[in-house]
Amino acid sequence: MPSEVVDDAAEAGLPIATSDAPTLDVLRHSAAHLMAAAVTELFPGAKYDVGPSIEDGFFYNFRLPGDAHFTEDDLGVIEERMRLLSKRALPYLPDVLPRAEARALFEQLDQPFKVAIIDRLDAGVDRVSVYRTGDFIDLCRGPHVADSGVVHAFKLLRVAGVYWLGDERNEQLQRVYGTAWFSDEELDAYLHRLEEARRRDHRRLGQELDLFSFPEELGSGLVVFHPNGGLIRTLMEDYSRERHIAAGYEFVNTPHITKEDLFQISGHLDWFSEGVFPPLELDEGQRYYLKPMNCPMHILIFRSRMRSYRELPLRLFEFGTVYRYEKSGVVHGLTRARGFTQDDAHIFCSREQMQGELVSLLDFTLGLLRDYGLSDFYLELSTKPEGKAVGTDKEWEEATGALREAASGRGLELVLDPGGGTFYGPKISVQARDAIGRTWQISTIQVDFQLPHRFGLEFVDPSGGTSRPIMIHRALFGSIERFFAILVEHYAGAFPLWLAPVQCELIPVQDDEPAVVASIADLAARMRAARLRPHVDDRPGERMQARVRTAELHKVPYVVVIGKRDVERNDGMLSLRDNRRGGAQQQVAVDDLIERLTAEVRERRPE
């Protein structure tokens, strides 16, 4: 959900005339009015709904007369009209009207959305403000810029269908999005940022770097990793595995399908049915489901025998592949797939151990993410979703309190997400900012009293009696595919050396010089012996320049070019090109080169 500074016109109240030093919000809100003015001129009979400023821009919702719809081509036309209106420097004129009079006005203008807004105002509101811009009049609490001439650095970006009042049972309106800034320079900079985001798009880089694909025959939201992507993924998993072993996790494996009983008991079929693929029917009418979550399987492992308090905390880890039915319109590359693999673990512990586990878990999580090159975090605490939750208020309070406790004192910003928890418990999400400042939800840590209860889990406590364990669900990458996509975008495809599929491209200047060929082969062998991943570009018929270019396009971190001159000089020095630093070159000795690269890998340097 993008953070929208919603101009809830329902609060239309006292007018604030014009703003001498308008903020970006004011400017953008004024741009929204200007757009609506242009639209109502160009499309007589258009009904306008609301038009707030949002992050980086603004929008306005419309219903066009008849079955008419905006097309992308209309954006240019509307934009032109806006420029015309802008040049006329039309003042934004405020007025205050008695509520009934305003209602009659919009009734007369045949603007049903505005009438509806007035009707939804609190009973105590008896006066509302309106703004006029040329012939356009809008219910609005302001403030606005002085005149439309201030709104000149803008661009309309896209058109979208939206539900009236955001409720999918309502009719769909058309929303036009735009961006607006005080100066053309700022506008250009913003458009540049959009371009930069497009350049980093993991779907595009996934194809260019031959990392993965979504074959149409496979079905929407289902991915295949190619050798390059597969290697990166394996390296990501290997390091995660190593760290989990060190942190006291034990590894388990579970199947991809299960009888419905399991998810009946867990409650997923009641609470999560929309996300579950339809069942497979067996001959005897037995129903099997693809697993949307791993937790019930791990619970069965816990429950497979009597457990002692001495075994706790029991941390069961699995790269568990799950399948979730995502609505067709929401599938999006690797970040929203229908089949994906979680780095999923469930920690079974006593109530007394819970707090300590959460604290060390959060440390573990942030440390691991930092090793993958992310360093700018904030935390989000999601609380009980009213009406969609199981368990008592007391349990929810305890679990929420424990999470809050663990999250505080981390030196990280903690944002509240009311009602955002799962049906079985509250959660902390770790959010990270990437290289161009976008935020991604990464890790999730959830406290759960419910599943242990539903599955009747218990352990023998020190007194010889039985107690019920607490479960902590946690996925640090979230989903490997998603985390992979985030890294692709964060690094713009130029992975740090320890994750780069090819770490050093070795390029012969001549293919037919035995001494050059031998020198390259020798260097490649020495690098492999040092557990580095060199690649020799000996494609016949390609010139050295073309090979350098290919290595650059493939975002290979380092390039070594060896030719006759090097061999003849015979001083052991090589020409090393650093692709991540604009192709900067330097001379290095072979031993130094290998030492330098292995150190960079060992330290997992982010670039």
Place this chain on the structure above:
RNA sequence: GCCGACGUAGCUCAGUGGUAGAGCAGCGGUUUCGUAAACCGCUGGCCGGGAGUUCGAAUCUCCCCGUCGGCUCCA
């Protein structure tokens, strides 16, 4: 799921009712070149799938699949 746009060679795209095209990639040859593209030639397509309209469909209509931008959802 909903609104809109789109789907032509491995990739990026041109082609709007009359014989399917370009660049790159791939393959074959020539070239052996010092840090971002040598040159010549060749191959490559059920124009996403199906049904319809038409003498004739990549092109028009409908259904399905898939992609993109949003909405809703992200439990």
